[in-house]
Every structure is written in structure tokens, then in C-alpha cells.
Amino acid sequence: MAARLPSWAWVTGLTAGATAAVVALAVQADHGPHPTAAVAKPGASASAGAHASTAPKPSAPPALPAASGEGRRIVYSLGGKRVWLVDATDKATRSFTVWPGTVNPRLGRYSITQRTQSLKGSDGVEVEHIMYFDKVSGVFIAFSNALDGSSPPPANGQKLGGIRLHKEDGAALWSFGEKGTTVAVVS
Incomplete structure (x- = not known):
């Protein structure tokens, strides 16, 4: 005659089996496709406050300065600490903020007079995509970005003409600004 298992053994066995099945299904689900939720936009009949979003909306870059010239060019705003890349139809195709040096153009x-792929800046930072366009009181003025993508350290009283860009903006400017490309410096 076979021995009968106590009920606690059955319950323990079933619980262990169910746990193993749930873990196996979870692992399979993790490796499968993940659905994405569609974001419902309120219709015209929805009340304005009922679905108000608390997330800030990204702001559009400031408009291209009116007195920046015509045609294909790079526009640099001293006061706005911003650059626009403008195509031949006078449309700004890209705009980004910059960190100006201590000496302004x-x-x-x-015009871009010289392009240098990479070097050590006068502040000791390794930079790339250097594009020279002016010289003020013996200081060369140029766009560049740090090789490591960092922002420039404080100038500590040095006379620096480097206008630093974010790494991806430096690559975009390098592709856009050939030798001879116009640079319009505005207030």
C-alpha cells in the first residue's frame, strides 16, 4: 500500500510549481516585443483643464536675427550666445547655444579663413573642428568644440577667442562651414 502524502506537501509542491511557471513566463515576456502606449490627445470637445499636461514643452530657438545678412551663412549672436546655420534660401537649418571666449569678435x-581638424586650445583643452574667422588685439577668434565634449572651464583672466560648441554642434558646423563661408556677427 502506497503512503499517502500530507496536504502541506501537496500545497508546497503546487506553490513551488506555480512560482516556477510564473518566473518562466516573466523571462519569456522580458525577451519578447514590448508594446508602446499611444498617447491620447484631447479632442476639440475636451475641456482645456481636464487633460492639461504638466510636462514643459520644448521651446523653439529664437528667430534668426533680422540684420544678419542674406544667403548661406553662419550667424553668431554675441548677446544671445547662439549660432544659426542658414541655407541659401535664408532658412535657419540648425541653431544652438555656445560658450563665448573672453575676447569677442x-x-x-x-569669412572662414582657416580650418584645423584638432589641436590644443590656448586654455589647454584639446579641441576639434576649429574654424577661424577674426583676430582681435592679437587673439584669434574661432569656433571649436572640446574633444571630450565638455564645456570649457573658467578662463581665469586669460584672453581667449575660442567660441566653444557642444560636440554634436561642432560636427554640424564643421560640415556646414567650408573655407570662405560667411560668418555674420550680430549683437
Whole structure:
């Protein structure tokens, strides 16, 4: 005659089996496709406050300065600490903020006079995509970005003409600004 198992053994066995099945299904689900939720937008009949979003909306970059010239060019705003890349139809195709040096270029129109792939900046930072366009009081003015993508350290009283960009913006400017490309410096 076979021995009968106590009920606690049955319950323990079933619980262990069910746990193993749930774990196996969870592992399978983790490796499968993941659905994405569709974001419902309120219709015209929905009340304005009922579905108000608390997430800030990204702001559009400031408009291209009116007195920045015409045609394909790079526009640099001293006060706005911003650059626009403008195509031949006078449309800004990209805009981004910059970190200016301690020596600013004068207002006016210039051309890219020299391009250098990489070097050590006068502040000791390794930079790339250097594009020179002016010289003020013996200090060369140029766009560049740090090789490691960092922002520049404080200048500590040095006369620096490097206008630093984020790494991805430096690559975009390098692709856009050939030697001879116009640079319009505005207030």
C-alpha cells in the first residue's frame, strides 16, 4: 500500500510549481516585443483643464536675427550666445547655444579663413573642428568644440577667442562651414 502524502506537501509542491511557471513566463515576456502606449490627445470637445499636461514643452530657438545678412551663412549672436546655420534660401537649418571666449569678435561680416581638424586650445583643452574667422588685439577668434565634449572651464583672466560648441554642434558646423563661408556677427 502506497503512503499517502500530507496536504502541506501537496500545497508546497503546487506553490513551488506555480512560482516556477510564473518566473518562466516573466523571462519569456522580458525577451519578447514590448508594446508602446499611444498617447491620447484631447479632442476639440475636451475641456482645456481636464487633460492639461504638466510636462514643459520644448521651446523653439529664437528667430534668426533680422540684420544678419542674406544667403548661406553662419550667424553668431554675441548677446544671445547662439549660432544659426542658414541655407541659401535664408532658412535657419540648425541653431544652438555656445560658450563665448573672453575676447569677442567685432560686429560685422567675415569669412572662414582657416580650418584645423584638432589641436590644443590656448586654455589647454584639446579641441576639434576649429574654424577661424577674426583676430582681435592679437587673439584669434574661432569656433571649436572640446574633444571630450565638455564645456570649457573658467578662463581665469586669460584672453581667449575660442567660441566653444557642444560636440554634436561642432560636427554640424564643421560640415556646414567650408573655407570662405560667411560668418555674420550680430549683437
